[in-house]
Amino acid sequence: MSQSNAGPARSLVRPLSPHLQVWRWHVTMLGSILHRATGVALYAGAALVTAWLACAAAGPTAYGAFADFGASAIGLLVWIGLTLSAAYHFASGIRHLVWDTGVGLTRKAASAAATLSIWFAVVATAGFWVWMFVSQHVMWNGRILL
Helix, strand or coil, X not given: CCCCCCCHHXXXXXXXXXXXXXCCCCHHHHHHHHHHHHHHHHHHHHHHHXXXXXXXXXXXXXXXXHHHHHHCHHHHHHXXXXXXXXXXXXXXXXXXXXXXXXXXXXXXXXXXXXXXXXXXXXXXXXXXXHHHHHHXXXXXXXXXXX
């Protein structure tokens, strides 16, 4: 009798797909996960920006309520997170474009590019928000205070 490829006997010899328990964590794995997560966060951010524009169109009362939320501690945390997501997704997208040319595909180069993308996002976000807070304190009603 010939053996069939169907049924329970086949499932015993099939290799299992590797998963998080099998792979050792490395920076390119983190970079891939962050790229996907920041893409999802940017969808939520697009909805937030749409709500901001809708409140601006609805009038001063609605815009004032949205502005109060945006200036609160939670609102600032959301805006900073959105900035971090945009900066990382941008840097990671550039990394993927470079990879599409066939450059930087070695393990060492890919790890360096992933690390650089993460650090770029952190530094760019910090720089942007420091600049935002400093410019708010330097300028008031078009006058330079410092």
